[in-house]
């Protein structure tokens with residue numbers, strides 16, 4: 001029996017009221033699929049709000065009174081990830097000291113978010129396919145499957161079709177996961193959302209940072225609208241947080257914004273009127289912009305750039 005199912009509006013509590021048509025379309029899709037147990041694949045660039053949409057779906061579903069657990073599939077090596085997801089029996093591998101149930105069981109009657117699904121190994125993909133088909137899991141080291149009642153939402157910022165072509169992702173798993181695909185549009189494609197998101201984030205950060213009079217100069221908004229936002233809403237949030245801290249008084253002015261927002265050349269991707277730069281220069285310039293946007297976080301930067309962290313490392317070393 002569900003414990004205190006939340007009223008429908010409460011499902012929107014962690015979402016800013018954003019008006020753009022592309023985002024409203026995303027929300028409408030989420031609203032439609034929420035009541036069903038269908039698997040969902042949420043796609044979109046890094047920082048667009050994929051997890052926020054997953055939370056919305058969970059909160060608007062009949063599973064709302066139970067847990068939604070999230071796992072970043074890209075952050076763990078294969079054995080650890082499998083033990084995290086499916087659980088294990090004591091002694092099944094070094095370090096497995098006692099029996100443990102995995103996230104699928106912990107999120108019973110609730111939802112599991114498999115974040116960065118594009119990063120899982122082919123052998124874990126087989127196991128996941130089994131969960132989707134049979135609705136049962138096998139704890140590592142056990143041979144009798146256990147039934148699970150957990151809704152699966154997967155998210156990725158990678159192109160899974162391309163991963164299928166390259167043999168890194170199973171086609172059957174993609175079809176199973178993508179019964180419904182929800183695309184979250186990048187921030188640059190919905191400029192109308194920048195103002196309401198900014199208001200929402202300023203309020204949220206004002207509480208979190210304990211700066212009651214936090215506000216933003218109008219000229220900052222102009223910069224926000226002109227910028228390309230490779231890191232999307234997360235980058236917007238980070239930019240406001242940084243500026244709030246640097247402002248001292250809580251009055252955010254353009255000089256408190258991160259440098260990439262002040263550099264007109266670093267704004268929208270543009271083509272020089274009299275081209276004179278080599279591809280390498282343009283590439284390094286963009287890499288630097290993205291690194292600034294992620295606060296120097298190379299893993300996140302590599303994701304935005306669509307290259308592996310090793311490739312990014314090499315490019316920076318050869319600079």
Ligand SMILES: Nc1ncnc2c1ncn2[C@@H]1O[C@H](COP(=O)(O)OP(=O)(O)OP(=O)(O)O)[C@@H](O)[C@H]1O
Pocket residue numbers: 014015016017018044045046047048049050051052053115157200233234237
């Ligand atoms: N519509 C929105 N309303 C309020 N906050 C939002 C909205 N969209 C995104 N955010 C905020 O932006 C940040 C990034 O969102 P989220 O973690 O959902 O992105 P993501 O797409 O899962 O990113 P990644 O690809 O890096 O995993 C979070 O702090 C989230 O609260």
Ligand SMILES: [Mg+2]
Pocket residue numbers: 050051115155
């Ligand atoms: Mg995420």
